[in-house]
Amino acid sequence: MRVPADTKVPWVALYHSVGDCSDDPYRITVTPERLDRQLAWLTRRGLRGVSMAELLAAPTRRGLVGLTFDDGYADFLTSALPVLRRHDCTATLFVLPGRLGGDNAWDPLGPRKPLLTADGIRQAAAEGVEIGSHGLTHVDLTKADDIRLKTEVVESRAALEELTGTPVTGFCYPYGTIDQRAVDAVDEAGYTYACAIDPGPVNSPLALPRVHIGQNDTAVRLFLKYRLHHLRRRPVEGI
Template sequence: MSVPVDARVPWVAMYHSVGDCSDDPYRITVTPERLDRQLTWLARRGLRGVSVAELLAAPDRRRLVGLTFDDGYADFVTGALPVLREHRCTATLFVLPGRLGGDNAWDPLGPRKPLLTADGVRRAAAEGIEIGSHGLTHTDLTRADDLTLKAETAESRTVLAGLLGTDVAGFCYPYGTVDARAVAAVRDAGYDYACAIDPGPLNGPHALPRVHVGQNDRAVRLFLKYRLHGLRRRPVEGL
């Protein structure tokens, strides 16, 4: 069944960890098996998962879905990458260059999940995954002072570019929280685009809306999320 949507409202799916979801108080984890079924659902409807950079650059986005993975969990390489490869999908992985090789210390309820090392990030990039910044340390930019805001946006981009040996085009707001000041800082840092969750009136290339996809999203829920996205979100001007 074909389910094209308005190309002016690009559909971007938000994932996090891909692995064991038995202890998951924030509901941010999907199993590799669930991710496989979700990508199969897309493929059967003529849709293909791609990185955000590829999605935004495409002259016709109606058959493309942006796939994003926040935080840079180590299980991206072991859990997500083989599934993406199987489905011939690309994706954008938003990492925290100030926490490489650490864990998700910002989540008070746990459980502690290891983050990719620098070598892990480079391995993902070598597999065709777009690498973007999620800030240096997963700080809420709407509460950051000027110095922290610049470090989380501009400095994180510089560090990642040095690690990868290439430019970094995309940013993702930690916690999805965004305000006009944060958008301006991201734009001034030189990013081509940035992902939020539901940016409201700030909706635009530097505050793209996304849809959370979790372990409980089977066929019916995916269909509703996909179809309702274009009705709930405004067209993104300037793309």
């Protein structure tokens, strides 16, 4: 199967945890072996997974696929990063500085998965991983009041820049949900891009669509997701 050479909207893969997926009610986990096969699929088709910063800065996105990992699970360092290195890929890790060393308490069905500590985030950054903000504590910004919205967006960026010593230019909306108010808050906070899941009519580099990739995404499913992505997304201008 031949992958189309280019798309109007950058193709961005959304991952979460990499590890044991035997208890995974929200389907947020892929095993290291599955991730390895998925990245091998990209390589065989002349594609390379890169961070959002690298993807958006490229003169042409031909041959590039964005790789993003939400929530900042501790298993990123032990299970995802070695696979990324093996395939010469980079990635963007969206983390929650208000939950350093905590767990995914926002998932009521569990299982509880540990999140990266401050040292873990610094280690990922030192390994060349782009660090972006996922807010402070993983709240739905469309339901937050004005004060909470500004706190989640502004203070998370400041905390991560202090923690890593580098600028943080990317944001990821918790749960992938957005509205114009959330987009405006992210814009006012100074981010240059932001990732959602399916932003609908919002057409902005602050509302980039992504495709969820899970344990069941074998070669055929990956091909279909890649092939159909540009058919159901409107062009995003300004990036």
